[in-house]
Amino acid sequence: MMLKTIAALLFAMAAAQTGSLLLDPATIARPAVDSWPTYHGDYSGRRYSTLKQITTANVKSLTLAWVYRLNTQRAAAIVGGEGPDAAPPAAPPVVKSTPLMINGVLYFSAPDHVWAIDARTGRENWHFAWKTRGGDHIGNRGVGIYGNWLYFLTPDNYFVSLDARTGKERWHHEIASMKREYFSSNAPIIVGRNVIVGVGGDALDIPGYLESRDPENGEVVWRWNTTPRPGDPGANSWPDEYAMSSGGGMPWLPGTYDPDLNLYYIGTGNPQPVLTGQSRPGDNLYTCSIVALHPDTGKMAWYYQVTPHDTHDWDAAQTPVLIDGVINGQPRKLVAQASRNGHFILLDRTNGAHVLTSKLIESANWTKEINGTGQPIGNRAKDASVPGTLVSPDTNGATNWPPPSFSPDTGLFYVGTQQAYSIMYLTDTDPRPQGWAAAERSVGRVASALKAIDYQTGKVRWSHPLALTASGSAGGPMGLLSTAGGVLFGNDGGTNFVAYDAATGKALWHAGLGTNTTNGPQTFLLDGRQYIVVGAGDALYAFALQP
Amino acid sequence: MIRPVTTTIVCVAVAIAANLSAQPPAGEFDPAAVERGQQLLSTQCGFCHGANARGGSSGPDLTRSALVQTDEGGTQLGQFLRVGRPDRGMPAFDFTDAQMADLAVFLHSAIRANANRRAYRILDVLVGDAKAGEAYFNGEGRCATCHSPQRDLHRIGAKYDPPTLQNRMVLPRGAVAAPNRPPEPAHLDRNAIKATVTIAGGESITGAVVRLTDFDVAIYDPASGQTRTWLRSGDAPRVVVTDPLQAHVDQLAKWTDADMHNVTAYLAGLK
Numbered sequence: 001m002m003l004k005t006i007a008a009l010l011f012a013m014a015a016a017q018t019g020s021l022l023l024d025p026a027t028i029a030r031p032a033v034d035s036w037p038t039y040h041g042d043y044s045g046r047r048y049s050t051l052k053q054i055t056t057a058n059v060k061s062l063t064l065a066w067v068y069r070l071n072t073q074r075a076a077a078i079v080g081g082e083g084p085d086a087a088p089p090a091a092p093p094v095v096k097s098t099p100l101m102i103n104g105v106l107y108f109s110a111p112d113h114v115w116a117i118d119a120r121t122g123r124e125n126w127h128f129a130w131k132t133r134g135g136d137h138i139g140n141r142g143v144g145i146y147g148n149w150l151y152f153l154t155p156d157n158y159f160v161s162l163d164a165r166t167g168k169e170r171w172h173h174e175i176a177s178m179k180r181e182y183f184s185s186n187a188p189i190i191v192g193r194n195v196i197v198g199v200g201g202d203a204l205d206i207p208g209y210l211e212s213r214d215p216e217n218g219e220v221v222w223r224w225n226t227t228p229r230p231g232d233p234g235a236n237s238w239p240d241e242y243a244m245s246s247g248g249g250m251p252w253l254p255g256t257y258d259p260d261l262n263l264y265y266i267g268t269g270n271p272q273p274v275l276t277g278q279s280r281p282g283d284n285l286y287t288c289s290i291v292a293l294h295p296d297t298g299k300m301a302w303y304y305q306v307t308p309h310d311t312h313d314w315d316a317a318q319t320p321v322l323i324d325g326v327i328n329g330q331p332r333k334l335v336a337q338a339s340r341n342g343h344f345i346l347l348d349r350t351n352g353a354h355v356l357t358s359k360l361i362e363s364a365n366w367t368k369e370i371n372g373t374g375q376p377i378g379n380r381a382k383d384a385s386v387p388g389t390l391v392s393p394d395t396n397g398a399t400n401w402p403p404p405s406f407s408p409d410t411g412l413f414y415v416g417t418q419q420a421y422s423i424m425y426l427t428d429t430d431p432r433p434q435g436w437a438a439a440e441r442s443v444g445r446v447a448s449a450l451k452a453i454d455y456q457t458g459k460v461r462w463s464h465p466l467a468l469t470a471s472g473s474a475g476g477p478m479g480l481l482s483t484a485g486g487v488l489f490g491n492d493g494g495t496n497f498v499a500y501d502a503a504t505g506k507a508l509w510h511a512g513l514g515t516n517t518t519n520g521p522q523t524f525l526l527d528g529r530q531y532i533v534v535g536a537g538d539a540l541y542a543f544a545l546q547p
Numbered sequence: 548m549i550r551p552v553t554t555t556i557v558c559v560a561v562a563i564a565a566n567l568s569a570q571p572p573a574g575e576f577d578p579a580a581v582e583r584g585q586q587l588l589s590t591q592c593g594f595c596h597g598a599n600a601r602g603g604s605s606g607p608d609l610t611r612s613a614l615v616q617t618d619e620g621g622t623q624l625g626q627f628l629r630v631g632r633p634d635r636g637m638p639a640f641d642f643t644d645a646q647m648a649d650l651a652v653f654l655h656s657a658i659r660a661n662a663n664r665r666a667y668r669i670l671d672v673l674v675g676d677a678k679a680g681e682a683y684f685n686g687e688g689r690c691a692t693c694h695s696p697q698r699d700l701h702r703i704g705a706k707y708d709p710p711t712l713q714n715r716m717v718l719p720r721g722a723v724a725a726p727n728r729p730p731e732p733a734h735l736d737r738n739a740i741k742a743t744v745t746i747a748g749g750e751s752i753t754g755a756v757v758r759l760t761d762f763d764v765a766i767y768d769p770a771s772g773q774t775r776t777w778l779r780s781g782d783a784p785r786v787v788v789t790d791p792l793q794a795h796v797d798q799l800a801k802w803t804d805a806d807m808h809n810v811t812a813y814l815a816g817l818k
Contacts, residue, residue, distance in 0.1 A: 179617045181662050203662035205611050242602065246611050363800065387674045387808045388713055392799070421799055423714060427667040432601040434610060434661035439669055441710060443718045446796050468759040468788065470732075470739035470767075471720050494760035507761045 021147045022164050023102050025190050029259040034525045036101040039142050039187040040403065041522055044322040045256035045265075047405040048482045049523045053530035054545060055485035059499045059509045065531060065542040066122030070095065072113055074129045080160065080169045081112070081131030090137070095535025097142035097187065098403070098479070098520045106533065107145065107164060108540070111137040111155050111185070116167060119526055119533075122542060126167030132156050136183040136201070141254060141401075144188030144195060146215040151195050153184035159197055159218055173218045175199060180206050187254045188213075191264060191295040194221060198251030198266070202313075204435055205272040208249035208287075212298060222298030226251055226268045226286055234285035243280040248272035249287035253317040253401055257295065258333070261350060264295040265322070265335055267306075269315040275384045275395075275438035276311060276426055283308040288316040290337055290345070292352065302352035307341045308375055311383045312366065312424070313395040313436075314341040320349075321406050321413065323455055327355060336455055338404050338415040340397030341366075343376050344458050358458025360399065363392040363419040363446065384424035384438035394422035395440055400477040403520040407482035410502050412452040412461055414488055418476025420445040448473040448493055450480075452505060462505040467494025479520030481532070489521040489532060497521075497534055497541070513541065576656040584653025587646055595637075600657055605636065610658050621651030672709035673812050675805070680813030683806050690810070693794065696817050704815040713811040717802065718795050734767040734774075738791050742766050744777060745785040759786065 028037050033051055040047055054062065070093045090112075099108035106119045112132050116125040135155030143152045150164040157176040162169055176182035181203040189196045194212035208226035213219065226249030228234040230241045238244035250269035257264050271280060271287040286300075288307035293300055306316035316339050323334040323346075335349035342364035346355040357374035368379040382391055396418070404415040421443040428437035448466040453459070466475040475493015482488045488502040492510070497517050499509040519535035532543045589598045595606030602608035609615050618624045625647040631639035642650065660666070684690040694700050707715060711723065719738055724730035733739055739755035744764055746752075754766035757774050764786050765776040777784050790796060 177613075177617050180613065203664070204616065204658065242608065242611075246608075365800065381804070385804065386670045387672050387804075387811075388669075388710070389804050390717065390799070390802050390807055421718075423710075423717070425669045425672075425710065427670060429670070430599065430601060432597075432608060434601065436664040436667065439664065439667040441714050443714060443799070444720050446799065468740060468756055470734040470736065470755045470757065472740065474758075492760050492762075494758055494762075496760060496762060498761075510762050512762075 023145045023147060025146050025192065028190060029257075035103075036099070036522045036524050037145065038100065039098050039144070039189060039254045040256065040319070040520075041098075043191075043257040043259065045319045045403070046321055046323070046408070046482075047403055047480060047520060047522075048407050048484075050484045051523055051525055051530050052483065052485040053525070054483065054487060054532065056487055056501050056508060058545060059485075059487055061546045062499065062509055062511075062532070062543045063546050064511070065544045067542075068115075068117050068122040068124070068540045070110060070113070070115070070538045070540070071124060071127055072110075072129065077127045077129040078167045078169070079129050079131060080172065081129075081133075081154070082158070083131035083133040083156065085131065092538045094139065094537055095519050095540055096139040097535070098522055099533060099535075099540065100143060100145055101522070101524045101533075102145060102164075104526060106540075107143050107150060108535075109140045109143050109152050111140045114143060114150070114152055114162065114167070116164070117540070119524070119531065119542075122540070128162055128167045128169070130154050130158075130160070133178060135178050138183070139185050140187075141185060142187035144190050146190045146195065149215060151188040151197075151215075153186055153188065153197060155183045155185070157182050157184045157199070159184075159188075159213060161218060171218055173213070175211065175213075176201075180204060182206060186252055189254045189257070189264075190215070191257050194295050196255065196264065196295070198253075200250045200252035200269075202248055202250060202270065202272060202274055202436075205246040205248065207245055207247065208251060208269055210251045210266060210293075210298070212295070224293060224298040224300070227271075228285065237283040237285040239279075239281050244284075246272060247280065247284060247287060248274075250315070251317065252315075253319065256320050256322050256335075258322055258349060261333070262295065263292040263301055263349070265320040265349065266291050266293065267315070267317040267320055267337065269317050270310050270313050273428075273433045273435060273437040274313050275424055275436050275440070276428070276433050277309055277383065279432050280309075284310070288314065288341075290316060290320050290335065290347065290352075292349065304345070304347050304352045304354065305375060306337065306339050306343070306345055307378070309378060310341070311378065312341075312391060314339070314393070314397050316340065318399060318401065319403050321404060322349060323406055323413075324408075325411070325455055327456060334455070336406065336413055338399050338413065338417075338453070340393075340400060341376060342393050342398035344413070344453055345374065346455060346458065356458045358453070360415070360451070360453075361393065361417050361419045361447075363421065364398065365390075365392050384426040386426050386429065388423040388425050388441075390421060390443070391424050392419060392421045394420040394442060396420065396477075402477045402479040405480035405482040405488065406455070407488070407502050409484060409486065410452070410482075411455060412502065413455050414450065414452050414480045414482060414490070414502070416450050416466075416476050416478035416480070416490065417448065418445055418473070419447040445472045445474075445476070448476040450478070450490055450492075450500070450505065452502075464500065464505040464507075467492055475516055479517060479534075481521040481523060483523060489534070491517045497536065511541070511543070513537075513539075576652055576659070580649050580652040581656050584649035584651070587642075587650050588653055591640065600654060609654055610661060615654050616658060618651060618655070621647045624651050624654070669710045672713055672808075673815055675808030675810070675812035677809070677812040677816050680806075680809030680811070683810055684813055688798070688806065688810065689794075700814065700817055702818055704818040709811065709815055712814055713807065716811060716814060717799070717807065718792060720792060739767075740788060740790045742789070743787045745787075746777065747784070756788065759788070
């Protein structure tokens with residue numbers, strides 16, 4: 001506590017010297033309604049806004065305020081990076097990042113690009129372009145801001161800091177090796193003086209880690225390895241050092257934070273090799289787990305493994321959503337996850353004690369049992385096999401990275417789900433298989449739905465089927481936002497951005513964007529007007545009520 | 548003058564694209580060098596590191612080694628091998644530069660093959676009991692309700708490779724694209740999900756679902772060859788969906804993997 005106070009004091013002194021700061025990190029815990037200062041809007045991961053200018057009654061009058069189509073041209077950009085000058089023939093960029101909104105400016109990213117745009121008009125203030133050396137350009141979740149400094153990660157594993165006011169680069173540090181098939185897509189989360197970043201990559205059998213980096217110079221403050229080393233607690237969940245030190249567990253999504261408990265919650269990735277466990281008998285801690293860390297030291301307070309010994313790429317990286325709720329009449333500090341493995345998990349976030357587990361989708365066919373602590377235990381007959389194993393969900397999971405939402409008004413946890421099957425073929429029968437070690441052939445998606453789960457029971461209160469096409473259901477995982485106006489914003493799998501009634505799931509309003517939304521929608525108040533901002537493909541859209 | 552410039556640009560673009568996607572371009576690893584490197588590894592290193600470099604009796608897995616994975620064309624590997632790690636039982640090796648390069652090419656190609664899951668080869672699908680598969684086809688699976696080896700499944704085993712056959716047996720959705728041609732739109736597939744739209748006045752149109760949302764419905768009208776769209780408001784117009792593959796969808800939860808392999812073996816024998 002003392003340290004935190006001193007840090008806050010130092011920060012205030014620094015602010016006094018340099019004039020007004022863009023974002024005082026102390027305010028992230030209780031953000032003002034005229035800002036969206038961190039990936040989830042606040043630390044809880046609920047993606048719930050207290051704004052209620054837009055309501056179930058007037059949402060029908062929501063209209064387009066502006067569109068910003070992603071500009072990736074280097075001509076007028078501020079350019080950095082270690083790669084070649086020739087711009088690669090890039091695929092159209094997709095907005096997967098949730099924009100931050102501070103002082104009327106939106107800050108967001110796509111692989112190799114960061115933009116600052118005016119939140120009133122959607123016009124560009126500055127654009128930073130990164131010359132890449134390569135790496136998987138699958139997506140980028142967003143930026144973090146501390147004071148006047150902006151942070152983001154690149155596919156070729158650089159941790160880059162810009163001056164948020166001008167877009168000029170301050171410095172960059174390499175955090176992982178691209179040659180080992182690491183790539184970085186995470187949004188940095190600021191907790192006190194920690195800029196928390198995690199790495200990604202599962203093509204090769206490499207170790208996962210989460211780091212705190214110093215906001216001023218970018219150096220490592222602490223590193224938490226997602227798998228133990230010999231002699232560490234949890235090491236006995238692996239057969240040997242060989243397996244655990246190359247065992248994956250990438251923390252590739254942003255976590256959540258409880259300022260009162262001073263604990264940072266993160267979901268970890270799947271173990272390696274991905275689709276077979278023959279060289280790693282055991283639970284394979286701390287992969288596919290919800291983990292609570294002390295943000296100032298990186299030391300683990302507790303863990304809960306959502307999928308022991310995963311063999312289907314079902315990481316537990318999905319947002320650990322913090323809920324202050326009531327269970328059996330008792331107020332509880334809870335953490336909930338709609339997990340890729342097809343289950344909804346509710347824990348006590350003070351100590352990781354299990355509260356409840358329920359099934360998220362009907363088709364999941366891989367479990368043998370739910371054990372005494374609520375963990376789904378795999379039926380090993382449903383592991384990939386040489387002649388093929390029919391598995392649901394497929395490797396994309398029942399849900400995936402797009403952020404869910406929880407509304408304290410309805411007590412409902414909202415999540416986009418899909419029910420797909422695939423056949424998984426073991427292709428590497430060596431005692432030491434490598435990489436994915438198996439091939440997946442998709443069978444099809446038989447259903448997809450937006451679901452509202454009662455957190456107290458784990459039961460589905462309402463389920464809204466998503467769009468249908470000639471070849472099956474469309475959509476599934478989607479970014480969501482709930483508000484005090486009783487509105488839930490998401491998509492319908494059919495390329496519409498939709499406002500649902502959060503209590504009933506009834507569609508109240510839609511905009512045909514032509515592509516499904518690709519990020520988490522966010523909201524803020526500006527000049528007394530509530531904006532809803534969402535990304536779909538290569539454009540960012542802002543909506544507000546007709547003036 | 549134009550042609551050479553264009554060629555250069557294309558070459559640069561291809562090289563960068565390959566780098567970005569982390570896929571080895573054809574010919575990235577000289578097959579002869581890979582072969583020589585593998586020979587060298589198996590005779591000189593295999594005793595400790597295994598014939599496939601994945602670790603052996605006393606030596607670590609070289610394909611998972613950070614030193615090997617981050618090596619540039621044998622440079623760092625060569626520096627290491629010339630010294631060895633005698634304190635841990637790893638002797639120095641006096642390979643020629645050419646041998647060092649071959650060894651590096653083999654190891655890097657093995658690592659790339661591990662990482663490139665799109666190129667993994669499915670091994671042997673046909674392990675099932677064809678007789679048991681035939682019995683399941685005619686009995687519990689109720690496949691014979693709609694299908695017959697004399698009619699629609701005539702010589703089906705000659706039409707598809709075993710993994711494709713197994714996939715299509717489970718859910719034959721979408722046409723298999725001809726080589727080097729894009730797949731046909733899903734609504735042209737005869738197994739496409741269908742809908743009947745009944746508009747005010749009682750007219751009904753049935754066709755493949757192009758899209759169905761809360762707000763609109765579009766179907767492909769086979770009579771006109773065109774897509775027709777209606778906006779929806781509540782239940783108007785009325786839309787009734789039928790799936791010609793509903794029995795296959797229902798069967799997804801019923802398959803055991805053994806039954807699936809048996810029926811695949813049976814169908815593969817229909818040649």
